[in-house]
Each structure stands twice: as C-alpha cells, then as structure tokens.
Amino acid sequence: MSEYKYSTLAVHAGQHPDPLTGAINVPLYLSSTFELTGIGTDRGWDYSRAGNPTRDRLEFALAKLEGGYSGHAFTSGMAAIAAMVAMLKTGDHLLCALDVYGGTVRLFNEIIVLYGIEIEYVDMSDLALVEKAIRPNTKLIYLESPSNPRMVLTDIAAVAKIAHAHGVEVGVDNTFMSPCLQNPIALGADIVMHSTTKYLNGHSDGIGGALIGSTPEHKERFLLVQKAAGGVMSPFECFLVLRGIKTMPLRIKQHEENGRAVAEYLSTHPKVQKLNYPGLKTHPQHELAVRQQKGFGSMLSMELGTRDNCAKFLAALKIFLNAESLGGVESLASHSATTTHATVSAADREAMGITEGMIRLSMGIEDKEDLIADLEQALASF
Numbered sequence: 312m313s314e315y316k317y318s319t320l321a322v323h324a325g326q327h328p329d330p331l332t333g334a335i336n337v338p339l340y341l342s343s344t345f346e347l348t349g350i351g352t353d354r355g356w357d358y359s360r361a362g363n364p365t366r367d368r369l370e371f372a373l374a375k376l377e378g379g380y381s382g383h384a385f386t387s388g389m390a391a392i393a394a395m396v397a398m399l400k401t402g403d404h405l406l407c408a409l410d411v412y413g414g415t416v417r418l419f420n421e422i423i424v425l426y427g428i429e430i431e432y433v434d435m436s437d438l439a440l441v442e443k444a445i446r447p448n449t450k451l452i453y454l455e456s457p458s459n460p461r462m463v464l465t466d467i468a469a470v471a472k473i474a475h476a477h478g479v480e481v482g483v484d485n486t487f488m489s490p491c492l493q494n495p496i497a498l499g500a501d502i503v504m505h506s507t508t509k510y511l512n513g514h515s516d517g518i519g520g521a522l523i524g525s526t527p528e529h530k531e532r533f534l535l536v537q538k539a540a541g542g543v544m545s546p547f548e549c550f551l552v553l554r555g556i557k558t559m560p561l562r563i564k565q566h567e568e569n570g571r572a573v574a575e576y577l578s579t580h581p582k583v584q585k586l587n588y589p590g591l592k593t594h595p596q597h598e599l600a601v602r603q604q605k606g607f608g609s610m611l612s613m614e615l616g617t618r619d620n621c622a623k624f625l626a627a628l629k630i631f632l633n634a635e636s637l638g639g640v641e642s643l644a645s646h647s648a649t650t651t652h653a654t655v656s657a658a659d660r661e662a663m664g665i666t667e668g669m670i671r672l673s674m675g676i677e678d679k680e681d682l683i684a685d686l687e688q689a690l691a692s693f
C-alpha cells in the first residue's frame with residue numbers, strides 16, 4: 312500500500328471494506344471478549360485489551376502513515392508516552408529535550424523518576440550538548456520538534472545519528488506536525504509518538520495516543536505493554552480517529568495555509584514583540600524546517616509583553632477560543648504559562664523561555680481573512 316501517495320493512504324490504509332458485509336467503513340467492534348474456536352485457538356482475537364478488530368485497523372493505518380513497522384493505539388497521548396518509557400528500567404538514563412509538552416515533564420518528574428530512572432533535560436537545538444549528555448547508561452532520547460510552545464526545532468536526523476553511534480534509541484513526539492508534515496522514522500528516529508487527540512482525530516472530540524515502532528522488537532514490547540498495563544484506545548475512539556485520518560491531508564492543507572497567512576500578518580504587527588513560527592524566513596531554524604518538514608504547520612507562539620495584555624487579548628477574541636489543545640478544526644488561543652505549562656515551576660518556565668506574556672495559537676480550518684480580522688481587533692484591546 313505504501314506505493315500510494317499520502318492522501319490516498321489516508322483514505323485507504325487499514326480502511327478496506329469489511330470482508331463480511333462489504334461495509335466501506337471500518338465496523339465498530341464493541342466486544343470485550345471473542346468466542347474461541349477450540350482450546351487455544353481463535354479467529355485472531357480473544358480479548359479486547361490484547362487486540363480488537365477496530366483497533367487493529369487503526370494501528371495498521373498509523374504504521375503506514377508514519378512509515379513504521381507497527382502501530383499501537385493508547386487511551387491518551389500521555390498513556391502512549393508512559394508506554395514508551397516502560398521500556399526503561401532502574402538505572403537507565405533518559406535524555407529529554409528541554410521544552411517538551413508540560414504533561415510529559417509532569418510524567419517524567421513526578422512518576423517515572425520514582426522508578427530510579429535518571430532524567431536529564433537538554434537543549435537539543437544544540438547538537439554538541441546532546442553528544443555531551445549521553446552516558447553509558449543512556450537508553451532513550453526523547454524529543455519534540457517543533458517544541459511546545461516556543462517552536463524550537465531539533466535536527467532529528469542529526470540527533471538520531473549521534474544517538475545510534477552510542478546505541479541509544481530516539482523517540483519523537485510528532486504531534487505538532489502530524490504524520491502529513493513530518494515522518495521521524497524516515498529521518499532516522501526509532502519510535503514516533505502522537506497525541507491523536509490533535510490533528511489525527513482533528514475534531515476536538517476525543518482523547519487518544521499512539522506509538523509507532525520501527526522494529527519487530529518494538530512491536531513485541533508495545534504489544535506487551537498494551538496487554539499488561541492496559542491503557543489501550545477504546546474501539547469507539549479508534550473509529551473516530553480512523554474517520555479523522557481520512558480528511559487529515561485535506562485539513563492539514565487548510566491549517567497550513569492559515570498558519571502561514573496569520574504568521575505573515577503577525578510578523579509586522581507592532582504589538583507582537585516576538586513571533587515563533589518556523590515558516591518565517593526570520594526564524595533561526597527556517598532552513599532546518601524546510602529540510603526536515605513537508606510544511607510549517609499551524610502552530611505559533613507570540614510575545615505580547617505582559618500577562619495583563621494576554622488576558623485582554625484572550626477576552627477580546629471572537630473566533631479563536633481560549634482553550635488548551637490544538638489540531639482541531641477550530642482555532643484556539645492559549646496562555647501557555649497558566650495552561651499547558653502550569654505545573655512547570657516558574658524557574659523552569661523561565662529557563663525554557665515561556666513567559667507570562669506568551670500566547671500560543673493553533674490555527675483551525677476557518678477562513679484565513681476572518682482569523683486575521685479577529686486577531687486584529689483583539690490586538691487592539693490592549
């Protein structure tokens with residue numbers, strides 16, 4: 312199936328008609344258990360935590376879309392990250408990019424650290440720092456590119472090269488880009504993670520996560536974690552994500568177009584003190600974005616000076632909704648310091664450069680002129 316182009320894959324990978332009825336949509340198999348055909352024999356499924364026919368279809372599609380060996384669907388993005396780090400054991404060293412999703416930092420610093428796994432944060436836009444931080448017990452490098460919310464890129468191919476020279480695996484949270492715009496495995500990464508809550512589902516009506524592995528060992532390991540720890544995606548959620556995937560390439564086109572138009576508009580606005588969007592030629596890593604990504608996405612962050620300016624701006628918006636999350640059809644604006652990064656200490660936030668004056672925008676698929684007009688009137692409120 313991989314000989315097909317992306318939009319075709321999105322509609323058809325894992326989504327072939329039901330062999331029993333010819334239904335062109337993947338049936339929703341709401342069954343916890345499956346009749347066995349004898350002792351120790353079955354029709355491919357025995358219990359839905361271990362495997363479910365609807366989930367199988369989604370997992371197949373995810374593997375195809377990311378160019379991986381196997382896909383694994385979890386109950387949330389965080390459950391997927393927890394499943395990835397379940398590969399580690401006491402004494403292992405996990406090297407994490409400096410400004411990853413706030414929930415990831417919470418998981419690592421409040422839970423994973425309790426298992427005696429050493430966690431170290433490094434600015435991965437500086438490759439020399441990555442190389443220097445690798446120790447004999449380093450097992451996994453975990454990163455996001457672009458990062459949240461500063462939109463700092465990491466050269467995935469370069470990090471993978473350094474990591475592999477030391478026998479270390481690389482996991483990439485690809486949520487911000489979607490599988491349409493960046494494929495970390497093709498760039499050399501070993502494992503891809505997605506919060507399907509975002510672009511894959513795309514309609515802000517579900518929570519889910521995924522891991523895509525690149526080897527038979529990953530498949531075996533992630534299947535075990537699914538079965539043993541049990542944080543698997545429900546069949547209904549799988550159905551929603553499968554439906555979302557069909558229109559993902561089309562949605563991403565509009566998200567992207569809006570991202571570029573809004574960034575261009577904000578780039579000359581006198582009240583926007585700083586704008587972080589890799590699509591701008593002035594972004595310090597624009598060249599890397601062109602090389603590594605198939606587009607610039609629809610996420611950006613900007614500096615409005617103070618928390619009070621942000622409050623006025625958010626209150627004045629009419630189309631953009633003041634809400635966390637991203638990747639849905641509706642445009643969202645959020646104050647990073649008090650939402651996604653609220654549990655990160657003020658000192659750590661400062662080290663990451665996430666200020667009280669920072670606003671993150673997720674462009675939806677509305678008309679770009681309406682979005683720009685909304686931003687214009689909201690920026691006039693302070």
Ligand SMILES: *Cc1c(COP(=O)(O)O)cnc(C)c1O
Pocket residue numbers: 387388389390412414455459484486487506507508509518519520637
């Ligand atoms: C939302 C998000 C997550 C967490 O996913 P959930 O589905 O909310 O558990 C992880 N990483 C990134 C980049 C995200 O945006």
